[in-house]
Structures are given as structure tokens and as C-alpha cells.
Amino acid sequence: MSDPSDALASAKAAADRIVKLKRLNACLTPIKELRKSLAVQASTAHPSGVLYGMPVAVKDNICTLEYTTSCGSKILEGYRSPYEATAVAKLKAAGALIAGKTNCDEFGMGSSTEHSAYGRSFHPFDKTRVPGGSSGGSAALVASGAVPAALGSETGGSVRQPASLCGVVGIKPTYGRVSRYGIVAYASSLDQAGPFATTVADTALLLEAMWGHDPCDSTSIPSEPEPVLARLEEGVAGLRVGVVEELTDVEGIQPAVRAAVDSARNLFEKAGAEVDTVSVPSVEYGLSAYYIIAPAEASSNLARYDGVRYGLRAPAAEVATMNALTREAGFGAEVKRRIMLGTYALSAGYYDAYYGQAQRVRTLIIRDFSRAYERFDVLLAPTSPTTAFELGAKTSDPLAMYLSDVCTIPTNLTGATAISVPAGLDAAGLPIGVQVLAPALGEAVLLRAARSLEAGFAFTARPTLGEAA
Numbered sequence: 457m458s459d460p461s462d463a464l465a466s467a468k469a470a471a472d473r474i475v476k477l478k479r480l481n482a483c484l485t486p487i488k489e490l491r492k493s494l495a496v497q498a499s500t501a502h503p504s505g506v507l508y509g510m511p512v513a514v515k516d517n518i519c520t521l522e523y524t525t526s527c528g529s530k531i532l533e534g535y536r537s538p539y540e541a542t543a544v545a546k547l548k549a550a551g552a553l554i555a556g557k558t559n560c561d562e563f564g565m566g567s568s569t570e571h572s573a574y575g576r577s578f579h580p581f582d583k584t585r586v587p588g589g590s591s592g593g594s595a596a597l598v599a600s601g602a603v604p605a606a607l608g609s610e611t612g613g614s615v616r617q618p619a620s621l622c623g624v625v626g627i628k629p630t631y632g633r634v635s636r637y638g639i640v641a642y643a644s645s646l647d648q649a650g651p652f653a654t655t656v657a658d659t660a661l662l663l664e665a666m667w668g669h670d671p672c673d674s675t676s677i678p679s680e681p682e683p684v685l686a687r688l689e690e691g692v693a694g695l696r697v698g699v700v701e702e703l704t705d706v707e708g709i710q711p712a713v714r715a716a717v718d719s720a721r722n723l724f725e726k727a728g729a730e731v732d733t734v735s736v737p738s739v740e741y742g743l744s745a746y747y748i749i750a751p752a753e754a755s756s757n758l759a760r761y762d763g764v765r766y767g768l769r770a771p772a773a774e775v776a777t778m779n780a781l782t783r784e785a786g787f788g789a790e791v792k793r794r795i796m797l798g799t800y801a802l803s804a805g806y807y808d809a810y811y812g813q814a815q816r817v818r819t820l821i822i823r824d825f826s827r828a829y830e831r832f833d834v835l836l837a838p839t840s841p842t843t844a845f846e847l848g849a850k851t852s853d854p855l856a857m858y859l860s861d862v863c864t865i866p867t868n869l870t871g872a873t874a875i876s877v878p879a880g881l882d883a884a885g886l887p888i889g890v891q892v893l894a895p896a897l898g899e900a901v902l903l904r905a906a907r908s909l910e911a912g913f914a915f916t917a918r919p920t921l922g923e924a925a
């Protein structure tokens with residue numbers, strides 16, 4: 457596509473599809489505003505970019521100039537960022553059209569997109585179920601065909617888990633590969649943006665457009681990433697694949713998910729890879745360590761929402777009361793829970809017992825994965841223990857909700873990379889995902905292995921626009 461009228465047509469078609477899928481509550485941008493912005497973007501987009509004319513929806517915790525950035529929170533309702541995220545700027549420089557902001561759990565805290573101040577999102581295959589989270593709106597829009605690609609963010613699995621539940625591809629790049637500049641901080645040592653698409657090739661295309669060193673992010677990796685798209689079809693002959701025992705036999709795993717991992721294993725073997733099982737014992741403690749580290753960092757990052765600088769302000773006669781009333785009114789229950797957990801974990805006398813200990817566990821997990829990668833090039837595991845669960849099933853039981861990320865969170869703690877690939881449907885017709893994991897900076901081999909699985913599974917299930925739940 458290099459003709460501006462094609463870009464305009466593509467923009468218009470995306471907006472039409474988003475309107476048609478309004479019931480998913482996946483896009484937070486009002487339709488009039490979306491149409492207007494897409495038309496402007498289509499007529500000014502750079503025609504020689506590799507993403508020219510491609511509508512890409514963006515999670516609401518990623519700053520854009522075109523639309524508000526509310527992070528799914530009341531406290532940032534109507535907030536307009538004065539700058540845009542580097543990842544977004546890079547996608548635009550490649551010709552992409554930013555197709556609205558997607559619904560998410562407030563500040564990325566959740567696994568179902570039910571913790572959004574703007575209402576929950578729905579699964580595109582089944583309106584009684586969740587699309588996963590926290591980037592559920594992005595996953596639902598891609599799965600339902602409204603947009604070919606979307607941006608999400610991960611702190612603990614929030615791209616891969618909804619990708620798995622919705623039947624699309626989602627990657628968590630190595631920490632520091634995609635700039636965090638303009639991505640609203642949840643837990644800074646874990647946060648990383650990643651794309652969703654329906655194919656591994658499109659995922660790689662977006663990744664190549666958005667990653668690379670950024671002087672605006674002090675944790676950005678200074679080296680240039682190696683190309684991934686050109687090596688996608690190299691196959692997996694001779695590749696050593698380790699099936700992670702602890703994640704495959706995780707408590708509560710649905711038999712169909714377990715079976716999908718076995719199918720993935722067989723596909724790898726058929727394609728010439730050498731597959732064996734591997735133990736990564738400390739992954740068992742991943743969830744516990746994460747739920748100390750992430751809330752601790754969140755409690756510090758979210759201190760900035762004080763009613764003075766951003767968004768909501770609850771009027772009061774003196775400042776401390778204004779701060780307290782603003783936070784009381786602006787944050788949802790899950791965010792408050794995280795702030796309290798994090799503040800407690802960091803408090804004097806408890807710091808070493810909680811935060812210090814969690815950091816030591818994090819080091820242990822990194823060490824165990826390094827050992828596994830001495831024997832294997834990539835690892836294989838389920839993405840989530842279950843397929844999409846019913847709306848409301850876990851909202852009153854935070855622990856059950858947290859367990860949905862048990863297989864994805866270890867990767868965030870190590871800073872490495874992993875990708876979820878659709879692997880079939882369960883008996884209820886809901887998508888199953890399996891994930892491939894690779895060491896830090898291993899995106900080339902990761903995507904190559906994912907491409908091989910994609911070819912083997914040949915997953916095509918999509919709700920058609922009319923049928924989307």
C-alpha cells in the first residue's frame with residue numbers, strides 16, 4: 457500500500473469495524489474522534505513506511521498525542537499527554553495509523569480487563585467470558601479482525617495471557633528492547649510494551665518498527681537489535697527445545713491446555729527440533745515474588761497521582777485532604793489493594809523480609825533459567841493454565857485472578873523474551889495458547905520457533921464480524 461487513498465480506505469474500514477464491535481467495549485476512543493484522527497493520520501502518514509496505512513490500536517496506558525491516555529483509571533480521565541511514547545512515534549514513522557486507545561485493567565493491574573473504570577471488555581468469541589488482561593481490549597480488537605495489530609504492555613504477562621485467551625499472537629520483548637518512554641509506569645523494573653497481531657510475521661514486523669535504543673529511556677539497551685523478520689522461515693531443524701516441567705504440570709492446568717503443549721512438542725519434533733523436558737524449579741516462587749515486587753514499585757510510581765499534577769482533583773480546604781480525597785475517589789479497588797500491599801512490603805522493618813527476599817527469589821529464577829538455556833535454545837510452556845474464564849469468576853478472589861499469570865510472570869522477572877502462539881480450541885470452542893521462551897535478546901530464535909509452531913498448528917479460528925459475541 458503506498459497510495460494515500462488506500463490508507464484512507466484502510467482507516468475508514470478499521471473505524472467501521474470498531475463501531476460494529478462496540479459491544480466488546482474494547483476501544484475507549486469515542487468513534488467521532490477516532491474517525492477524525494484516522495482521516496488526518498491517513499492523509500499525512502509517510503507513504504514509504506513498512507506499516508503504511510496499517511491501523512494499530514494502542515493500550516490506554518501508552519501515551520499518544522492523538523487521544524487521551526487514561527490507563528483505564530478515573531484518576532486520569534480525559535488526560536492528554538503532552539508527548540507520545542517512543543514506541544508509538546516509531547510505529548507512526550513507519551506509516552502506521554494509531555486506531556484509538558484500548559480498554560485495559562486500571563494501570564495494567566489485572567488479568568481480565570474487568571478492573572477498568574470504563575467498564576469491562578468482552579471476549580470476541582463468547583460474550584459471557586473475559587478477553588484476558590490487562591491488555592484485553594487490544595487482544596479483543598485484533599482477534600475480532602477490527603484492526604490487524606495492536607500495542608499492549610506487560611508487567612506480568614499482560615500481552616501473552618490475553619493473546620492466548622483470544623487466539624492471537626502476542627510477544628513480550630526483552631526488557632529494554634522497546635523504549636518505556638511514554639508508557640505509564642506500573643512496575644518500572646518489569647514494564648515492557650509488546651505488539652499483538654494475527655500472525656508471527658506481522659508481530660515481527662511491528663516489533664522491528666518499534667524497538668531499538670532510545671536515549672529518553674535510561675533502561676533502554678544501547679545495542680541495535682538483530683533483524684528478526686528476515687530469519688523467520690529458517691525452521692527449527694536441530695534446535696534444542698526444553699519443555700518446562702513446572703509450568704506444564706502447574707496446578708489447575710486445564711487438560712486441553714496440557715494437551716496443546718504436547719501437540720506443540722510433537723510439532724517441534726516433526727520439524728526437526730530436539731525436544732526434552734527441563735526443570736526450572738524456582739518458577740514455582742515466581743508469582744509470590746512478583747506480588748511483592750510489582751506492588752512495591754507500583755506504590756512508589758502511583759504516588760505521583762496526588763491531584764496536583766495530573767487528572768482528577770477532589771477539592772478540599774487543605775492540600776493533604778485534597779491528596780487523600782483525590783486518591784480515594786480516583787483509584788479503583790484493585791489499585792488500592794496493590795498500593796497497600798506495596799507500601800506494607802516496603803515499610804521499615806519489613807523491607808528486607810519482603811522486598812529483599814523477593815529480589816533474592818528473582819535472582820534465583822534468573823539463575824535457574826540460565827541453567828536451562830545452557831542445554832536448550834528455547835523453552836516451551838503453556839501461556840495460561842486455562843482458556844478464557846467467565847466474567848466475574850475471579851473478581852472477588854484476587855488470588856485466583858493472580859494465578860492466571862502463573863506461567864507468564866517468570867519471564868517478566870528475568871527480563872527475557874517470550875511469545876504466545878494460538879494452538880487450537882478447547883471443547884467449548886475457546887482459543888488455547890502455548891508460549892515459546894528464549895533468553896534475553898533471543899527474539900530472532902524465539903520468533904523463528906514461534907513461526908514453526910504457527911505453521912504446524914495452522915490456527916484459523918476467528919469470530920467473523922457479524923458473529924463476534
Ligand code: GLN
Pocket residue numbers: 563564565566567589590609610611612613614615642750861
Ligand atoms: N496480571 C498481572 C498484574 O495484575 C500482570 C499485569 C500486567 O502485565 N500489566 O499485575
